[in-house]
Amino acid sequence: MKKLFLIIGAPGSGKTTDAELIAEQNDKITHYSTGDMLRAEVATKSELGLEIDQYISKGLIVPIAVAIKTITNAIKNAPTDIIIIDGYPRSMEQLNALDEYLRSDSSLELASVIEVAVSEETARDRVLGRARGADDNTEVFDNRMKVYIEPLNEIQSFYTDKGILKVISGEGTIEEIVAEMGTFIESKI
Template sequence: MKKLFLIIGAPGSGKTTDAELIAKQNSEITHYSTGDMLRAEVASGSALGAEIESYISKGLIVPIKIAIETIVNAIKNAPTDTIIIDGYPRSMEQLSALDDYLKSDIFLELCSVIEVYVSEDTAKERVLGRSRGEDDKVEIFNNRMKVYIEPLRDIKAFYSDKNLLHTIDGERTIEEIVLEMENFIKSKI
């Protein structure tokens, strides 16, 4: 049975870096970033990539059908039985679609949803300081933050009710965060 861990957090929370380091240190864990998967599709120059770009460039959420298709393909093709996906879900619609999929797949268990919590000021400082592209402009950051925060209470409530939500303080050093997250994941697999 495959074990799935989702990592959520504000833009700039460090969720992708944390998950990458954990996967690099543990050959039995595969990491996928929804953002990286979607950006790779954009970079491929495909028609799907152009459609994805039209959403990402405005700081909007990519439609559910595209996101779920990308995630399900990644899970099915993962080379390990433990998978970390960061940046998902970002809406109740995405959460519901994934929850429906999980109910139908008896070979996949959602072990935990890990929130990497940082303040909005920390998130803004980190994102605007990294200059990765169009999504790092103030207006786009503000929109991404708004899109992230609006459904957050409902997402956290849903996973809390299922006893799946685990929050980690993302204001510490990368080493401290990664160690805590890695130990937590290992305790569940």
């Protein structure tokens, strides 16, 4: 049975970097970033990539069908039985679509949802300081934060009720955060 770990957090929380480092340190773990998967599709300039770009260039959520297809394909093709996906879910619609998929696939278990919690000030400083792409500017950041925060309480409640939400502070050093998250993931494998 494959075990899935989801990592959620505000833009700039460090969730992708944390997950990448954990996967690098453990060859039993495969990491996928929904943002990176979507940006890679945009870079191909395919029809799907152009459609995705219309959403992410404005800081909006990509349609559920596109996101679920991207994620389920990644899970099915993962070379390991432990999978970390960061940046998902970002809405109740995404959460419900994934939950429905997980109920229909007995070969996959959602082991935990890890929230990397940071202040909005920390998130803003990190995103605007890195300026990785066209979507890293104040206006888009503000929209991305709004999109992240609006469904957050519902998402937290859903996974808390299932007993699988783990909140980790993203305010420390990368080493501290990765060590705490890595130890937690190991305890669930």
